[in-house]
Amino acid sequence: GHVYAADLAKSRLFEVSPGSDRPRILPVGEGTIDVALSADGRTAYTANQAAGSVSVVDLASGEVTREIKTGAGTLAVATDLCTGRVYAANKDAGTTTVLDPRTGTIVADLATGANTDHVTVAHGVAYVVDKAAAGPDTLDSIHRIDPIR
Template sequence: MAHAREIVVDEKQDTVWASGYSDGTLVAFDSRTFEERKRVTVEGSGPTGLAVDERTGTLHAADLTDDQVIEVSRRSGTPRLVPAGDGPVSVSLSEDGRTAYSANQTGGDVSVVDLRKGTVTRTVATGAGTLSVATDERTGKVLVVNRTDATVSVVDPKKGTVEETLTTGANPNHVEIDDGVAYVVSGAGTAADGLTRIRIAR
């Protein structure tokens, strides 16, 4: 794999998936033995962010090059390609796994993708340099990191609205959510490293 970009852990399947941006590969490794289990290549693609539905073992990868989400099921080596927004770089899933949310770096927005129909149902503008997205399973809200604007947008994907925009440290680049609390890491270059903690209202 060339230019390894991101990993995601499927605890139920004891599998770690990794994306290779430069060669369009998605590789699954056994989390205990580190042996390669599966390799899928989409020629010409640039997979970046990853999300996995642990109930089905299906992997979803944001494809920055071709403006789509690459979907790889556990039982098939043939990927399904689903349209996304302009420059998707990160992807997250709804609690039921039926919807994907792509953070679109070029578009400065987040796309709501119906995975069953394979279509974008909403696009919500969030801010410049959209880079990372995470879903709060308790509320269904989606948090989007806007790197250039140094903000985090709290999005209601059903209404297609931004509920709140919060300031972070300079150059935020990743968000994770745990038990109703979001953690945003920031800092690069001359900017000081930092961590912003956000409690998500029900």
Template sequence: MIRCLALVLAAASLLCGHARAAELLVGNKSANTVWRLSTDDGHRLGEFATGEGPHEIVVARGAGFALVSNYGAGSPGNTLSALDLANGKVRTIYLGEHGRPHGMRLLPGNTRAVVTTEASRRLLLVDVEAGRIEAAIDLGEGRGHMVALSKDGKTAYVTKIDAGTVSRIDLAQRRKTQEVAAGAGAEGVAVDAASGEVWVSNREAGTVTVHDPATLAIRHTIASPGFPIRVVFGADGRHALATNARAATLSVIDVATKKVVHTVPLAREGAEYRETMLGRAALPIGVIADPKRPRVYVAISGGDEIAVIDTKQWKVVDHWKTGREPDALGIVE
């Protein structure tokens, strides 16, 4: 099994006095690859071939694998790629009638995952080790896009861009219990580990909304102008980070005060960007915080690069080359 092999290799590495360097995984949507970059200096350590249009990545901490959703391009994708981080092999999980897989999260234990599928409008429960679908939960009208989990893994929260809503899914009962308006173009979603609050980035509204985890009632609305497309939390949980795709900025939000405390410019003056869904632009999308260094990484989709941000001064300090159209990011510790 993937997990057993990874544990054996990790133990051998420690006995020999060597620790595996941390890696940044980068999903390159137009190249159908995931690159492995060293978090020391961004040099490429290797790559995986995926299905068409790899959109999201989740990494199983300590289990030796990562999962990639293959959204497709001209035609809908219907697979996940399981990346064995120890031996570099790729296993394909087929989703059958459930096309356009997108948002994903691994459940506690790292053997099962939740996956949104836009084409079938379902939230799938997938047994990753067995490579089979356990359940397909009906999300109702609108296409579920991104998903986040409560800390205990019992509840999923799903955003719908077209409906501008966030839904609450009881995973034990396998049904949707609530759906409320968040804001126009609701897309990114993350759960604050400390409070359980659900944060949603609403790209058309230019806001980040903070929701009660039980009722989904909006507790706070925070302005984040310029098409906020993703929201995640920093490594210490003190800040929420929203990538503003049209403005090419990163909003740094103080979790306690619910106020933007820094706005980091991400477009390079004089840089040549290619055509994107927002025109010729930098188009920052994926964002992730390094758990061991004072850094945040942002995928600059229109520039085929990663912007490396120093969180001590909240400034871009480096750029690392990627494949074509980077989006999803993951950290391998």
């Protein structure tokens, strides 16, 4: 398989292939800071901090097929491998956006704290970290997002 890495400074995605001494470089959204893959590995989703969006990238062609506005300061992106939905953590907006990447539509936009900046999905449940220190005893908070039907 391939390994992917986001390049925030130059708004691009690196694809590293086994046996290759040069990465493939794909231009993506403005301020690309994180990347997640679809279950079949054919599509990449990038969190674009400066643009406040998620780019949908066809990895075969290397083209951005869609850019979906999610909210200010999109810092992290994760894929639900069960449903194909994509979760984007928007730090400046204080939200997590749930996307249907096939239609390019926003399924939900949920308030998840003033410094929402990490998201991961396990067994169909998303977990979002809010580093605002607004929880009990001024600790960071974790929000659980159950599957949205």
